[in-house]
Amino acid sequence: LAAMNPDICRERENATFNTETLTNMLDGSAEKTRRRREIESLVINDPDFQHDDPNFMSRSERYDAAVKKSSQMIMKLRDYGISDPEEIYFYKRCVHRGFSEPLDLHLGMFLTTLLNQASPTQLDTFFTPAWNLEIVGTYAQTELGHGTHIRKLETTATYDPSTQEFVLNCPTVSSIKWWPGGLGKTSNHAIVLAQLYTLGKCHGLHAFIVPIRCMKTHQPLPGVTVGDIGPKFGFEEVDNGYLKLENVRIPRENMLMKYAQVEPDGSYLKPPSDKLTYGTMVFIRAMIVGESARALSKSCTIAIRYSAVRHQSELRPGEPEPQILDYQAQQYKLFPLLAAAYAFTFVGQYMSDTYHRITGHINQGDFSQLPELHALAAGLKAFTTWTANAGIEVCRMACGGHGYLCCSGLPDIYVTFTPTCTYEGENTVMMLQTARFLVKCYRQAREGQQLSGTVSYLNEQQRLQPQPVSSRPTVVNINDLASLVEAYKLRAAKLVEVAAKSLQGELQRSISQEDAWNNSSIELVRASDAHCHYVVVELFAAKLSEISDTAVHSVLNTLALLYALHGITLNSGDFLQAGLLSVPQLSQITQRIKALLVEIRPNAVALVDSFDYNDEMLNSVLGRYDGNVYESMFEWAKRSPLNRTEVHESYYKYMKPLRSKL
Numbered sequence: 107l108a109a110m111n112p113d114i115c116r117e118r119e120n121a122t123f124n125t126e127t128l129t130n131m132l133d134g135s136a137e138k139t140r141r142r143r144e145i146e147s148l149v150i151n152d153p154d155f156q157h158d159d160p161n162f163m164s165r166s167e168r169y170d171a172a173v174k175k176s177s178q179m180i181m182k183l184r185d186y187g188i189s190d191p192e193e194i195y196f197y198k199r200c201v202h203r204g205f206s207e208p209l210d211l212h213l214g215m216f217l218t219t220l221l222n223q224a225s226p227t228q229l230d231t232f233f234t235p236a237w238n239l240e241i242v243g244t245y246a247q248t249e250l251g252h253g254t255h256i257r258k259l260e261t262t263a264t265y266d267p268s269t270q271e272f273v274l275n276c277p278t279v280s281s282i283k284w285w286p287g288g289l290g291k292t293s294n295h296a297i298v299l300a301q302l303y304t305l306g307k308c309h310g311l312h313a314f315i316v317p318i319r320c321m322k323t324h325q326p327l328p329g330v331t332v333g334d335i336g337p338k339f340g341f342e343e344v345d346n347g348y349l350k351l352e353n354v355r356i357p358r359e360n361m362l363m364k365y366a367q368v369e370p371d372g373s374y375l376k377p378p379s380d381k382l383t384y385g386t387m388v389f390i391r392a393m394i395v396g397e398s399a400r401a402l403s404k405s406c407t408i409a410i411r412y413s414a415v416r417h418q419s420e421l422r423p424g425e426p427e428p429q430i431l432d433y434q435a436q437q438y439k440l441f442p443l444l445a446a447a448y449a450f451t452f453v454g455q456y457m458s459d460t461y462h463r464i465t466g467h468i469n470q471g472d473f474s475q476l477p478e479l480h481a482l483a484a485g486l487k488a489f490t491t492w493t494a495n496a497g498i499e500v501c502r503m504a505c506g507g508h509g510y511l512c513c514s515g516l517p518d519i520y521v522t523f524t525p526t527c528t529y530e531g532e533n534t535v536m537m538l539q540t541a542r543f544l545v546k547c548y549r550q551a552r553e554g555q556q557l558s559g560t561v562s563y564l565n566e567q568q569r570l571q572p573q574p575v576s577s578r579p580t581v582v583n584i585n586d587l588a589s590l591v592e593a594y595k596l597r598a599a600k601l602v603e604v605a606a607k608s609l610q611g612e613l614q615r616s617i618s619q620e621d622a623w624n625n626s627s628i629e630l631v632r633a634s635d636a637h638c639h640y641v642v643v644e645l646f647a648a649k650l651s652e653i654s655d656t657a658v659h660s661v662l663n664t665l666a667l668l669y670a671l672h673g674i675t676l677n678s679g680d681f682l683q684a685g686l687l688s689v690p691q692l693s694q695i696t697q698r699i700k701a702l703l704v705e706i707r708p709n710a711v712a713l714v715d716s717f718d719y720n721d722e723m724l725n726s727v728l729g730r731y732d733g734n735v736y737e738s739m740f741e742w743a744k745r746s747p748l749n750r751t752e753v754h755e756s757y758y759k760y761m762k763p764l765r766s767k768l
């Protein structure tokens with residue numbers, strides 16, 4: 107076994123806090139850390155899950171290997187008796203080493219939709235076979251023509267009372283279902299979102315369980331055309347698919363009927379809210395927030411560990427080349443992202459808790475908090491995925507040339523993560539949904555209604571009327587987190603007001619509501635962005651009050667300050683315009699940020715260690731725990747398929763004959 111790299115050892119010795127304490131805090135408790143590691147080691151020590159580098163495999167081999175692993179995984183989860191959703195998740199992400207896989211949609215959306223939208227009788231029929239993987243399903247909503255504007259989806263489900271069946275059709279090319287994960291080759295069922303027609307009337311989108319392949323032969327059923335949509339930017343393990351349905355008949359019992367219902371005679375019973383069909387999307391959006399944290403924390407782990415062992419250039423003449431982590435510019439690239447990774451970890455936990463709390467109420471028949479849940483999940487999904495997406499690229503480039511190698515792990519993290527900005531609601535569209543909620547709340551507050559929850563700051567509008575900067579004490583104390591939270595709150599309030607006024611102004615020009623909306627989109631998206639930014643800063647600050655260990659508290663406080671101050675410099679125009687900040691304060695902030703970088707520097711490696719990604723899951727030669735980067739890069743390169751023979755066959759086929767001709 108090669109010794110630890112001395113640079114990275116020194117980093118760990120210099121840390122001012124206990125890494126394990128912070129890991130326990132991130133997991134929830136020491137016991138939870140222990141259990142997570144136990145589950146991960148079950149996978150890592152399992153010979154069936156030894157990991158061949160997918161970068162050396164064809165797409166078909168990758169799909170094959172992923173299906174094999176998933177099938178074994180299901181068996182083993184049963185054998186070990188692992189049934190808690192969080193524990194299944196730990197096991198699963200370790201099996202697939204962070205890659206997406208063909209069963210993601212079955213586990214994440216098919217089962218979830220059943221649980222949330224099936225009637226008790228339907229659950230009896232479908233859930234057990236689905237849990238046992240006899241039924242393998244996907245979530246087929248998006249069509250060639252529409253992903254965002256789902257009210258315009260064209261697939262139809264027409265009720266035939268004479269046989270008590272629904273007849274499903276994709277009548278046009280643009281109505282072909284396109285994209286669903288696991289649809290192409292893996293699934294034998296799909297939850298199909300279709301326009302419901304009964305007794306001659308359209309009732310909008312509803313969800314139907316549609317068998318698409320024979321349960322015995324796995325051949326497509328009559329009327330079903332199904333296949334893989336071809337190679338993509340990433341997601342190579344996943345058979346994202348197409349599906350065309352022609353007069354496919356399913357029993358009446360296959361429409362998900364927890365809320366809306368079609369009776370045997372064809373009469374339609376309305377759901378308590380027509381947005382309940384959209385419930386699974388809200389769940390996945392809420393979960394994506396945590397995925398942003400994971401993608402970013404992995405990328406930071408790789409870039410920061412590598413920056414601790416990489417030496418380059420001369421800082422002081424005659425001295426040895428420094429670790430690249432000693433360059434201020436390198437710290438300025440990476441430490442704000444490290445801070446964001448921590449922030450998003452806490453926001454991810456909050457979003458998951460909030461989702462479960464509010465769906466608990468929904469299951470009790472109380473739908474009052476659904477709008478806020480939707481607005482929060484949509485906005486935070488967009489806000490965190492945009493930041494993480496850009497951050498992964500910054501981490502990759504911070505590793506110089508080696509970041510471009512697949513063995514750095516960063517290209518795979520990027521291509522796997524980047525579609526979160528698009529799927530489950532395109533980010534701009536999601537920001538506009540949040541804005542719709544914010545503007546509505548703003549109007550309610552103006553009318554004197556008392557708002558609660560994350561938008562309660564809009565109650566204070568009277569107090570927020572702009573005042574000349576000179577006539578009041580400086581709002582921001584740049585050394586005080588509570589004061590920074592307040593500044594973000596006031597900025598959000600201001601930008602919501604700007605958006606609302608833009609709408610008002612447009613309407614006064616007597617254009618339609620819809621055109622006014624479109625003409626205010628820039629302000630609306632910015633308002634949502636500011637709102638989400640405030641929520642993130644607020645949650646980070648709130649988290650600090652829960653931390654009892656003083657050393658951990660101190661280092662996280664530094665990160666929270668950096669997150670907040672760096673965000674202000676990126677959006678300084680807003681803060682200046684709103685009179686929340688003075689120009690001289692802006693340069694004080696830059697100085698303060700520099701001081702924070704220096705404070706974080708000795709703890710940087712320990713801070714990424716605390717995320718506790720084992721080497722198998724990180725899958726990166728640059729991010730290895732032992733820091734032995736160059737040796738393992740050389741070993742990896744030797745395994746490249748091009749190196750299987752000393753002389754490649756192309757030499758004999760083309761180069762050699764060419765030489766004899768010239």
Ligand SMILES: CCCCCCCC(=O)SCCNC(=O)CCNC(=O)[C@H](O)C(C)(C)COP(=O)(O)OP(=O)(O)OC[C@H]1O[C@@H](n2cnc3c(N)ncnc32)[C@H](O)[C@@H]1OP(=O)(O)O
Pocket residue numbers: 210211214215245247248253254255256257287381384385387388390476477480529530531532535539542543546
């Ligand atoms: C394991 C995981 C892997 C994941 C892989 C990826 C899987 C996928 O991508 S699956 C497909 C995901 N697709 C999407 O997310 C589609 C995005 N589009 C949408 O959600 C909708 O079309 C949307 C929200 C943009 C507009 O919906 P639409 O019905 O036209 O609503 P709209 O007219 O804008 O608003 C109507 C009201 O509904 C509300 N609303 C909209 N969506 C929701 C919701 N989900 N929950 C609650 N309320 C909602 C609005 O806030 C609005 O309320 P109000 O009238 O009080 O202001």
Ligand SMILES: Cc1cc2nc3c(=O)[nH]c(=O)nc-3n(C[C@H](O)[C@H](O)[C@H](O)COP(=O)(O)OP(=O)(O)OC[C@H]3O[C@@H](n4cnc5c(N)ncnc54)[C@H](O)[C@@H]3O)c2cc1C
Pocket residue numbers: 211245246247248251252253254255284285286287341346525528529530531532533534535538
């Ligand atoms: C890897 C991957 C996996 C997927 N898996 C699934 C799946 O399992 N099941 C499934 O059903 N779908 C799936 N999808 C589809 C995905 O949900 C859609 O692509 C997504 O909802 C975006 O819709 P769209 O492609 O129609 O984009 P579009 O809506 O066409 O977006 C294009 C542009 O138009 C803009 N735009 C659109 N509408 C508005 C508006 N109202 N206001 C302002 N700007 C607007 C957008 O901001 C964007 O810039 C997947 C997609 C990917 C990439």
